[in-house]
Amino acid sequence: MSASTSNETVTPDLSAIARPPQVLNNRGPLWVTDAVCSIVEGKTPLWWYAAISISGTFAAIGGACILYMIITGVGVWGSNSPAFWAWDITNFIFWVSMAHAGSFISAVLFLTRQRWSLSVSRAAEAMTVFAIVCAGVYPAIHIGRVWFVWFLFPVPNNYGMWPNFSSPLLWDVFAVTSYLTVSSLFWFAGMIPDLAVLRDRATTKIRKFCYGVASLGWLGTARQWRHYESMYVVLAGLTSVLVVTVTTIVASDCATSVIPGWHATIFPFYFMVGAVYSGCATVLTLLIPLRALYPQLKDLITPAQLEKVAMLLLMMASCVGYVYVYELFCAWYSGNAFERGAFWERFHGTAAWYAITCLSINLTIPQLFWFKRVRTCLPLVFVLAILCNVGMWFERFMIVTTSLLHDFLPSAWGNFHPSIVDILTATGTLGIFFTLFLLFIRFVPIMSMNELKAVLPGTQPQHGEGH
Amino acid sequence: MSRHLPVAGSLAEPLHAVGARFDTPDALIAAVRSIRAAGYNAVDCYTPYPIHGLAEELKAPKSLISFLVLGGAVTAIALALTMQLVPSSLIYPLVVGGKPVNFSGLPQYVPITVALTLMLGALAAVKGMILLGGMPRLNHPMLAWDLFAKDASRGFFLAVSARDPNFTLEKVTELLETSGAGDITAIHLEPSDDE
Numbered sequence: 001m002s003a004s005t006s007n008e009t010v011t012p013d014l015s016a017i018a019r020p021p022q023v024l025n026n027r028g029p030l031w032v033t034d035a036v037c038s039i040v041e042g043k044t045p046l047w048w049y050a051a052i053s054i055s056g057t058f059a060a061i062g063g064a065c066i067l068y069m070i071i072t073g074v075g076v077w078g079s080n081s082p083a084f085w086a087w088d089i090t091n092f093i094f095w096v097s098m099a100h101a102g103s104f105i106s107a108v109l110f111l112t113r114q115r116w117s118l119s120v121s122r123a124a125e126a127m128t129v130f131a132i133v134c135a136g137v138y139p140a141i142h143i144g145r146v147w148f149v150w151f152l153f154p155v156p157n158n159y160g161m162w163p164n165f166s167s168p169l170l171w172d173v174f175a176v177t178s179y180l181t182v183s184s185l186f187w188f189a190g191m192i193p194d195l196a197v198l199r200d201r202a203t204t205k206i207r208k209f210c211y212g213v214a215s216l217g218w219l220g221t222a223r224q225w226r227h228y229e230s231m232y233v234v235l236a237g238l239t240s241v242l243v244v245t246v247t248t249i250v251a252s253d254c255a256t257s258v259i260p261g262w263h264a265t266i267f268p269f270y271f272m273v274g275a276v277y278s279g280c281a282t283v284l285t286l287l288i289p290l291r292a293l294y295p296q297l298k299d300l301i302t303p304a305q306l307e308k309v310a311m312l313l314l315m316m317a318s319c320v321g322y323v324y325v326y327e328l329f330c331a332w333y334s335g336n337a338f339e340r341g342a343f344w345e346r347f348h349g350t351a352a353w354y355a356i357t358c359l360s361i362n363l364t365i366p367q368l369f370w371f372k373r374v375r376t377c378l379p380l381v382f383v384l385a386i387l388c389n390v391g392m393w394f395e396r397f398m399i400v401t402t403s404l405l406h407d408f409l410p411s412a413w414g415n416f417h418p419s420i421v422d423i424l425t426a427t428g429t430l431g432i433f434f435t436l437f438l439l440f441i442r443f444v445p446i447m448s449m450n451e452l453k454a455v456l457p458g459t460q461p462q463h464g465e466g467h
Numbered sequence: 468m469s470r471h472l473p474v475a476g477s478l479a480e481p482l483h484a485v486g487a488r489f490d491t492p493d494a495l496i497a498a499v500r501s502i503r504a505a506g507y508n509a510v511d512c513y514t515p516y517p518i519h520g521l522a523e524e525l526k527a528p529k530s531l532i533s534f535l536v537l538g539g540a541v542t543a544i545a546l547a548l549t550m551q552l553v554p555s556s557l558i559y560p561l562v563v564g565g566k567p568v569n570f571s572g573l574p575q576y577v578p579i580t581v582a583l584t585l586m587l588g589a590l591a592a593v594k595g596m597i598l599l600g601g602m603p604r605l606n607h608p609m610l611a612w613d614l615f616a617k618d619a620s621r622g623f624f625l626a627v628s629a630r631d632p633n634f635t636l637e638k639v640t641e642l643l644e645t646s647g648a649g650d651i652t653a654i655h656l657e658p659s660d661d662e
Contacts, residue, residue: 029515033620154550162559165551166566171578178586185593197515197620216597217604220619222525224600225517230530231596238536238585238592245585249578449620454516461492461520 022115022455024299029453035296036194036447037201047293048438055434062428065421066141074144076421083404083416087397088142089253091426094278094396095135095433096176096250097271098389100243101279102128103183105309106190107239110232115455116305122448123290123440124283125187130436131282132180134429139172168252175249179242186235192218193228194445247271254399260342261403264330270323277316277366278392280309284385286437288378290446300447303376310375313388317366320395324359338408345406346398350415355398361391472640476611476655483608483656484626485639486615487648492518495623498646499524502627505642509628513609515620532595539591540584547580611657614650626654 023032069076079086106121106128117124140149152173154163163170196218199211218224251271254262264270284306291297291306331343346355365387368374375381406413440446453459476483489495495512499521502510512521555561555576560568566575597603610616615624625648627639636653643651 030621033515154554162554164561164563165555165579166563166572166575168578171582174579174582178582181586182589185589189593189596193516200617200619212605216602217607218600218602219607219609220513220515221600222512222514222518222521223527224602225514226522226527227530227532227596227599229517230532231592234532234536234592235589238589241581242585245578245581249582252578450516459492459516461496461518 019115020302020304022118022452024302027299027456029456029459032300032452032456033197033449035300036445036449037198038296039294039441039446040198040443041201041203044442045293048442052435052438055431055438058427058431059435060428060431062137062425062431065425065428066137069141069421069425070146074142076419078417078419078422080414080416082407082412082414083401085142085404086401086416087418087422087426088138090393090397090400091429092135092138092142093250093271093400094393095131095138095429096179097247097275097392097396098279098282099128099131099135099179099183100247100272100275101277101283101312102126102131103186103239103243104276104279105283105312106186107236108243110236111240114308116308118451118455119301119305119447120283120287120309121451122187122190123287123446124279125183125190126437126440126446127279127282127286128183129180129187130433130440131279132176132183133436134433136176136180137425137429137432139176168249168256171249172253175246179246182235182238182242186239189228189231189235190448190451191444192216193220193450194448196220197449198445243276244268244272247275254403259403259407260336260338261346261399261406264327266323266326266330270320270327273316273319273323274392274395277313277320277362278389280313280316281385281388281392283309284313284381285389288382288385290441291378297447300452303378306378306381307372307375310369310381313385314366314369317362317369317388321363321367324363342403342406346402349402349406351402351405354394354402358391358394358398361387362395365391472636472651472653474653474655475613476608476657478655480656480658482629482636483611483654484628485636485643486609486612486624486626486650486652486654487643488614488618488650489623489625489648492521492623494647495625496521496524498625498643498648501646502625502639502642505638506633507627507631507639507642509631509634511626511628513615513619513624513626515623518623531599532592535591535595536588540588543584543587544580546587547583548576551576551579608654608656612652612654614652 027035077086077088079088102124105117105124109117110121140146143149143152151161152163152170155161192215195211195215199208199215202208202211248268248271251267255264255267257263287301287306287309291301328343331339334340346352365384368384369381374384401416405415472485475486487498489498492514495514495518499510499512503524503526508526510525512518512525514521556568556570556572562568566572609624609626625643627634627643640651
């Protein structure tokens with residue numbers, strides 16, 4: 001047997017299973033450095049000023065609305081009996097969930113050695129941090145009397161005030177605080193070597209000083225790299241855990257209550273898949289225009305990588321679709337009149353259009369990504385990704401608010417109408433998000449240069465003798 | 468001085484190290500091997516991205532970061548459980564929502580414990596990376612060398628410290644030259660601004 005086969009020399013065609021190139025057109029490490037740094041070092045483009053003045057205006061209006069709400073009281077919002085949680089918590093969950101895709105892409109895909117994610121991970125992490133900042137706007141202000149926000153923290157005091165540690169709302173405080181801390185650390189620590197590159201290339205004294213301080217005096221010694229790599233793996237591991245725990249805790253806010261439509265054991269999973277789904281949509285929404293606006297990024301953020309994000313989105317959206325069906329099935333199968341009533345009302349009541357919009361977007365639009373032609377047509381992906389996020393906002397609203405509109409007592413059933421302050425605060429968070437992202441593009445390297453360079457062909461020793 | 472090396476920093480100040488630049492990671496690793504074989508241990512390399520196997524060649528010790536993270540995480544668990552159990556179960560036991568306040572109520576303390584463990588673990592990792600890596604610092608003798616300060620993101624640099632007990636300028640320069648180094652430079656300290 002072996003004799004006969006050894007005569008035939010079979011050269012297997014490996015091209016089919018080869019990894020797609022990380023950087024197109026055989027670009028070398030020096031080109032990568034120049035391309036990424038040129039975004040920060042070059043002249044500020046006109047569109048950037050236009051974009052930041054629009055987003056800054058929205059952010060300022062949002063800030064003014066928050067101030068008005070603090071001065072006047074929560075009555076300026078549309079939230080009222082029975083919907084005491086409405087746009088505030090909807091937006092909180094919408095933003096904090098969106099953050100999860102960034103952690104998923106940069107931590108879970110890093111640990112599973114999915115190299116394609118290297119090009120998009122920095123921007124995805126930035127999205128995570130900024131989305132948590134937007135989410136963080138709400139919990140503090142929605143308590144109404146914001147000057148009592150310290151009641152949430154275990155501050156030793158002589159009033160006898162102490163938080164109730166068995167409340168999911170307090171778990172939220174800790175979950176979101178730790179999520180913001182860990183993801184900011186992950187983002188910043190990953191950026192230190194790249195900030196040092198900007199420091200070395202800086203031409204003005206101010207830039208040299210700012211990037212010098214920000215990079216903490218990084219020199220890239222072998223010892224520093226050793227600790228750095230060790231730290232990065234640990235942080236990726238911790239962040240991967242956060243991907244699961246934060247949404248689980250946020251989901252517990254609803255799931256541990258007795259409200260029909262909230263009280264379900266599938267909620268942690270439901271929130272997590274929805275989170276990664278909407279986050280993938282945001283990553284696509286941000287990166288596709290970025291790639292078009294900075295042509296040097298075309299070789300770095302390749303269509304193949306964006307296609308993979310779209311595939312991830314499709315997978316998560318299918319999980320979300322499964323949960324929709326499961327929830328409806330459980331409501332029917334439980335035989336519980338209140339549970340059945342809540343879901344019947346969700347699709348027939350005064351607020352039915354929220355649920356109908358949510359389902360009709362989330363069950364159909366992402367399924368278009370089964371087609372390669374759709375996934376590879378970037379302008380189309382951009383539009384569909386925005387629609388996916390619209391669908392996810394409606395989903396969060398459907399879960400949080402429409403469940404409250406219809407609980408046990410028919411006399412307490414009601415409806416919800418957002419006030420103008422609600423709407424402007426929500427657009428304000430969008431403004432904050434985009435303002436931060438625009439600052440990010442302009443002032444820090446949007447791509448992990450050191451990670452990219454380390455995996456380019458020919459950048460590692462060939463290990464000739466002795467290995 | 469037998470050879471005329473380019474000088475960085477101030478000649479009036481003591482010599483800090485001899486630096487050299489290499490074009491490829493392979494050349495750098497080969498040079499590290501020959502220099503260590505000649506008995507110099509105070510060698511450091513500066514690279515724009517992590518080079519596989521370089522730390523092993525330099526006999527750098529294993530990173531202690533995982534132990535620091537373990538320390539941070541264990542501290543966080545102890546802290547979180549104390550913070551929650553002492554007031555909620557011992558000092559002011561108060562049943563809310565039917566959740567027990569004795570030890571059978573432990574599961575309700577898990578979420579906050581997990582969140583704090585992750586947070587302090589991550590803080591320990593980043594702090595460890597910064598402090599073990601000799602950071603933060605605003606300046607470094609190597610930055611007196613203009614070529615290095617401008618081009619650290621392009622080349623692969625090596626420096627043999629003058630504090631090495633075997634250090635002689637001629638010998639080290641010769642070793643570096645035979646291993647194909649470019650831009651060999653004597654790096655002196657810069658005069659301090661203090662006085």
